[in-house]
Amino acid sequence: MNVTCPECGAEWELSGVEQGEIVTCPDCGVDLEVLTTNPATVGLAPEEGEDWGE
Amino acid sequence: MTGMKPNGPTPRQSSRPVCLGVLVSYLRPEEKAILAAARDRGIDVAPVFDRDVVLDLAASDAPTSNLDFDVLLDRCVAHSRSGYVLRALQRWGIPTLNSADAVRLCDDKAENSLALESAGIPTPRTLVAFDVESAIRACEAVGYPAVLKPVTGSWGRLLARVNGPEQARSILEQKKELGSFHHAIFYVQEYIAKPDRDIRAYVIGDRVLAASYRTAKHWVTNAARGAESAPCPVTPDIEALALRACAAVGARLAGVDLIETQDGLAVIEVNTGGEFKGLMSTTDVDIAGAIVDEALDTARLGVT
Amino acid sequence: MxxxxxxxxxxxxxxxxxxxxxxxAGIVSALFPPTDEPLPVGPLFPMASGRSFPVPQIVVDRHPDRQIARAVLATCRALDVPGLCAGIAAAGDRLDVASALAAKGLPRPETALCTSENAGLAAVAAMGLPATVLPLDLKSQPIDLPDIxxxxxxxxxxxxxxxSEGSLGLVQAGTPPPENVVTIFVIDGVATALETSMAMGVSVEVLRLAEQTARALFADVIAVVIALTPSGPIVWDVRPVPEFRHAQALTELSVPQAIAQAVQHRLEPVSAPRLPSDSTPDWTNLVTQGTRRDLVISA
Known part of the structure; x- marks a missing residue:
């Protein structure tokens, strides 16, 4: 499954991922969220909130 | 120790009067009236300024933290501060008015609504969402106009009437961009067309002591936003609903906000720190005195 | 090099x-500044690490965070490194931009600077609705005010x-519908590309207004947002660091090519590297390594 980074336009193959998973663009390094798996699409990952934590 | 005041009373003696602490951020006319009413009753009363408090969480009792009262009345406007003080006092066995649990339920509008719904009390339909897009869907679910409110906060601040999805986006983005994470807990409520007034019912213990209409041309009918107070007769309906609302959150002292809808009265929220300056101008009832009496009852009953 | x-x-x-x-165009470039690398303030000196800071000959401002951009551009100026940027719109805020354009008599919407909530409400009452709030910081999006x-x-x-920072803002009369808005990319004084959802073509008058705006702001590269109103085109807003992935070229050069050309023009008079060769960072192989920041510069 090829995906395109919405930030830098890089294309790369993504496999074994699930919807909602966070991946990193191998080119620009931005964190991306897998939006759909069939077809595979990615969008910018949500920004970390102040109240996020363990 | 800089900034510390010995808030607590002198060591207890069996014959000494009840010792009442009044937790405040600063003194408003209400607190001055309460202090005066307590002194009139010969009670040993002291204001406790939240800025001076140091809670010793390791201690097993209140004197270490200078909070050794028979009862503490919460009149603090800083909700986060009073929450911790009341929790600590609960652990140390000092009764408080209101209880820590009631204050927690009332200081968060979502918790407040959940408690009202759980008790089957009529209240406007409310949805909570955590993202701009889902909050817009929530607005659509309750229909336009919708009302956005902060989950924490008071005095009618940051209430927004939303007339459409684009308007919702403009306002939600401001909350997200400028506010802390609390402001990205989106509390979405159906807008209820009401007369240009709402009702503030002041509950003390098991009765509604007094009620007032709050009238404004603006859709936000909050006294802090300039609404005018006028006397409102305490009808059996008002009394019953206000008491049920207080019971739902465990409040013994509260300002209950009611609206008149086509289907009858509905509860907007219960305010444990209810102000009654507006009410004082519309009634001869001694509200401050009644609050002090309720505090004395709380001291007698102890921590429940 | x-x-x-x-x-x-x-x-x-x-x-x-x-x-x-x-x-x-034969020009080596890299993302700047290197990640987590402190920038020297003032003339170049060896960093604590003993390495020289990799100083480029020119910096092209593409930073979406204007506070960071302003700080880095100022540091570059102190190092005598010129910046290709949006001029007043790069160094200042929307008030600076509006003031500079007003001083040149360029057409703009009715605008008020509001320093408080009540001032904003008074401005809206005077101008009527709809109106638009433009936060002073150019990185914040304008906010439509369709109703009271x-x-x-x-x-x-x-x-x-x-x-106080949030309260400060410009209130502009009106909210131009997207179909009446055109964004013109001006590079080195020339309208190079545009972006619009307008059905009809863009007039020369509009292109000239964008170029005049860029000149008034001393901008090397800028996008000018122009609203078409019944009384003619007005400068609605500017973007110091515009996205141009969907821009339609107006000349034979694309936006990135035009920026590259502008860079080339500025480099021409420079005959030799400013730094001694032994302290010049090795940039040669960087562009083939992708654009991940942590791969970029090794001095």
Whole structure:
């Protein structure tokens, strides 16, 4: 499954991922969220909130 | 120790009067009236300024933290501060008015609504969402106009009437961009067309002591936003609903906000720190005195 | 070897296209500044690490965070490194831009500077609705105020949650519909590309207004947002670091090519590298390594 980074336009193959998973663009390094798996699409990952934590 | 005041009373003696602490951020006319009413009753009363408090969480009792009262009345406007003080006092066995649990339920509008719904009390339909897009869907679910409110906060601040999805986006983005994470807990409520007034019912213990209409041309009918107070007769309906609302959150002292809808009265929220300056101008009832009496009852009953 | 620093947070589509265009012109570029690398203030001196800071010959401003951009551009100036940027719109805020354009008599909407929530409400009452709030910081998006409920809510939120910085803003009369708005990319004084959802073509008058705006702001590269109103085109807003991935070229050059050309023009008089060769960072192989910031510069 090829995906395109919405930030830098890089294309790369993504496999074994699930919807909602966070991946990193191998080119620009931005964190991306897998939006759909069939077809595979990615969008910018949500920004970390102040109240996020363990 | 800089900034510390010995808030607590002198060591207890069996014959000494009840010792009442009044937790405040600063003194408003209400607190001055309460202090005066307590002194009139010969009670040993002291204001406790939240800025001076140091809670010793390791201690097993209140004197270490200078909070050794028979009862503490919460009149603090800083909700986060009073929450911790009341929790600590609960652990140390000092009764408080209101209880820590009631204050927690009332200081968060979502918790407040959940408690009202759980008790089957009529209240406007409310949805909570955590993202701009889902909050817009929530607005659509309750229909336009919708009302956005902060989950924490008071005095009618940051209430927004939303007339459409684009308007919702403009306002939600401001909350997200400028506010802390609390402001990205989106509390979405159906807008209820009401007369240009709402009702503030002041509950003390098991009765509604007094009620007032709050009238404004603006859709936000909050006294802090300039609404005018006028006397409102305490009808059996008002009394019953206000008491049920207080019971739902465990409040013994509260300002209950009611609206008149086509289907009858509905509860907007219960305010444990209810102000009654507006009410004082519309009634001869001694509200401050009644609050002090309720505090004395709380001291007698102890921590429940 | 000419070296260009592309000032940005991350290499997005635009920065990659720009670096490709620079490479096509034989110019080596890299993202700037290097990640987690402190910048020297003032004349170059060895860093604590013993390495020299990799100083480019010119910096192209592509940073979406204007506070960071302003700080880095100022540091570059102190190092005698020129910046290709949006001039007053790069160094200042929307008030600076509006003031500079007003001083040149360029057509703009009725505008008020508001320093408080109540001032904002008074401005809206005077201008009528709809209106638009433009936060002073150019990185914040304009906020439409279609009705009084939204105006009250937005202005209150900006004041209560945003403090004095949030309260400060411009209120402009009107809210131009997207079909009446055109964004013109002006590079070195020439309208190079545009972006619009307008059905009809863009007049020369509009292109000239964008070029005049860029000149008034001393901008090397800028996008000018122009609204078409019944009384003629007006400058609605500017974008110091515009996205141009969807821009339609008006000349034979694309936006990145035009920026590369502008860079080239500025590099021409420079005959030799400013730094001794032993302290010049090795930029040569960087552009082939992708644009991940942590791969970029090794001095």
């Amino acid at each position: 000419a070296t260009v620093g592309v000032l940005c947070a991350r290499g997005r589509v635009e920065e990659k296209a720009l670096m490709a265009a620079l490479a096509e 409920d939204t105006a009250e809510a937005v202005l209150e939120h900006r004041s209560v949650l945003g403090g």
